Amino acid sequence: MSETRTRAHVFVSGTVQGVFYRASxxxxxxxxxxxxxxRNLDDGRVEAVFxxxxxxxxxxxxxCHTGSPDASVSDVSVSYTEPEGIDGFHIRR
Known part of the structure; x- marks a missing residue:
């Protein structure tokens, strides 16, 4: 039996830009x-879809609550939706 697939839309706040958070x-x-x-957002957060x-x-x-070694995460907000069938994992600019 295969495990249930899910989709999470995530927003990460704190010191998460300029610290290799996206690459990590x-x-x-x-x-x-x-x-x-x-991807990075203009307001300093990082947005992701998993x-x-x-x-x-x-x-x-x-x-994500810890992230890259130089990050300092203050909040992780998550909402769930139905998977859409994304291929691969990409850094958006």
Whole structure:
């Protein structure tokens, strides 16, 4: 039986830009087999969409609370929707 797939829309606040947060998120996602994308927002937050097996997405969301070594995360906001079938994991600019 295959695990339920999910899609999480994530916003991360704190010192998360200029600290390799996006690249680290991409690497962490690929390690977990999660698909999606990540990008910086003009307001200083990072936005991401994760799709994959529920346990892998949950693991990546947990990782987001710490993030890259130089990040200082103050908040992680998550909402869930139906997966759309994203291919790969990309950094959006």
């Amino acid at each position: 998120t991409r690497d962490a996602a690929r390690e977990r087999g999660v698909r999606g994308w990540v 799709e994959g097996p529920e346990s892998a997405v949950d693991s990546l969301i947990e990782w």
